[in-house]
Amino acid sequence: MSQLTIVGLGPGPRQQLTAEADAILQSGQPLYLRTQVHPLTADLPAFTSFDSLYEESADFADVYNGIVTRVLATLADGPVVYAVPGHPMVGEQTVAKLIPQAKAAGHTVRVVPGVSALEALYASLAIDPSAGLLILDALTVTPETLQPTLPTIILQVYLPRIAADLKLTLLERYPDDHAVTMVQAAGDPDVERSETGPISQIDRLGWIDHLTSLYVPPTDETVEYEPDGESIDGMVRLVDTVAYLRSPEGCPWDQEQTHKSLTRYVLEEAYEVVTAIEGDSPDAIEDELGDLLLQVVLQSQIAKEAGEFDIDSVAARQAAKLIRRHPHVFGDQVADDSETVLVQWEEIKATERAAQARVLDGVALALPSLVRADKIQRRAARVGFDWPDVQGIWDKVAEEVTEVQAAITSGSKPAIQDELGDLLFAVVNVARYLNVEPEEALRQATMKFTERFHRMEAAAKAAGQDLSAITLAEWDRFWNAAKGR
Structure with a gap:
């Protein structure tokens, strides 16, 4: 050995x-x-x-x-x-x-x-650890581990986003104006630097790197903190809870998840939000929005652990995008009505897409097929690839119907699937030209069918008839009655 x-x-x-x-x-x-x-x-x-x-x-x-x-x-x-x-x-x-x-x-x-960095920090900060000192890791610190009455050194503050997370954690226990000292390269007289300022500003420093630590002096002026979370902002509590579930002390299922393993849940939760909205139930909408938000936070936590991004950078990026796309609110442009706003919005998005090599790049593959087809066709139409009027699209639909019939006659399942796909794509183009959302139109049609079928079932049951045993004429009678209500 x-x-x-x-x-x-x-x-x-x-x-x-x-x-x-x-x-x-x-x-x-x-x-x-x-x-x-x-x-x-x-x-x-x-x-x-x-x-x-x-x-x-x-x-x-x-x-x-x-x-x-x-x-x-x-x-x-x-x-x-x-x-x-x-x-x-x-x-x-x-x-x-x-x-x-x-x-x-x-x-x-x-x-x-x-x-260690600790000995160097003792000298730089002129502190005696034997008088009492709390030493923590910025990657694992929580409000519960902080003890504001003790001087505290927090190591591994090596990225601005770690400093941002640390700031939020510290503000759970300390006043936002409590003075702290950030130290870089402690012990190296040629490059050591430090800066003292309020907790609320620690993530604003431009020189945070792998040699950065934070010193938090003791204070008796602490923020009341309740571990049950009642004193914590709801978003902060959710982020902290997800981080704990992903930690070694957390849940095995949450620990095993990856970006890809969660994709199905992102889609499912998004559709459940739509269902709740269509059900017009504020309680259900709130509940389903929470489930969707969990997916955002969980994906962000996985990315944070990999050093990619975190929930704060996600929110900051979205805020910057909103500001950039609303120059009539945050800039000097003018938009007196929603139509003008939409025109400006599309112009800005077009500028943002200018860096893309191809017109159709950037349309997500995971979108529902009707939605993706609509977006693809709208992109193509913006650069001039479009019919001069709706009649040309109707002619294309008729052509595709003929080709579907020919494929059915051939008996080739791949050909039938291919031609049916072309027909659906052409019908989506009709909806796009008429400024109708095809996904929404099909959803409403499906809901209408479902409601009528439920009424038909109820009518058949009231008449003492089994749906599986009735004749085609009886089916038609029950269906027409359901439509007439």
Whole structure:
């Protein structure tokens, strides 16, 4: 079995690297770094970094598991040095995973300490941890873990959106004007910087990166917080609940979900919202909108874990789009009626689509087929591919009917399906030309049929007749009676 030596690289400058760690790094043993994004890497001998895994993996859990798997595999060939920023035992999930697995495989493990971001922060902030200090991870902090009466250091504030999430969490327990200090590259005198300001502004800093931490001084002026959620904004509570369900302590089903596994639920919930709206029940609409909102939040949480985007960036992007598409409200254009608004809206969307290579790009494949056909035809018509009048479309419908009949005569099922598709596409074109939504028209027709069929069933039952046993003439009589009501 081999020896795994885990080395802490310290916060940055080589002079803060321990002599023992320096000797091991220069020893010529196979050297692996979690990341080469560290000031010390320029002074190191040949090494292999795992930065590519951050680009290839779906989320951080996959990154960390991939690193552990590769380090364990290299141990089969001999001793290995694995180096991480700071101290190996401070905020290093790969180390927490690697040590027990390496030992279970029969390898020996040695941890060589390094100066962590914490020691550097103690010096930068002039604080004594022995007087009481709470240390938290920005990726896992919750309102419940905060203790406002204690000085608090929050590590891993390495992206603006993490700072934005952290801000919302802090505001559950602290006043929004409570002064906090953001520190970058603590311990490196050449690049260290800090800025003190209110909690409400921490996500506005333009220099947040992988070396950024937050110090929150203690305060007695706390915000009342109730764990049952009554004091929490409903949206914040939903986002926090979904995040917890996805956490290791949460629900196995939620943990297993991916963007693709949830697509069917997004479609189902959207249709259920439409059904509730058509049922004209405010309570049902509220309930179904909540189910649809859950899908938005869950998709956003999955993306957040993968470092792609989060619910705040989704909302911010939509807000920016609304502002951009309403220049008559937020800009200097004028629109006195809804018709003018729609014209401006289409002009702006056309400008946004200008970057697309093809006219029909961007129409979602997952749309219901009638909706997608309508959108495709409208796109084509905008660039001049359209009939001069509706008669040409009616002629096309008649042509497609003839081709369907010919396909039926041939007995070829693929041909029948193909020609029926062409006929439906032509009928959608009629609806488009007449400015009728084909999906809505078909939905209403289906609902009308359903209601009439229910009335027909009731009439047959009242007459003591079984629908499955009545004659065609009786069917017709019951149907006409149902239509006449």
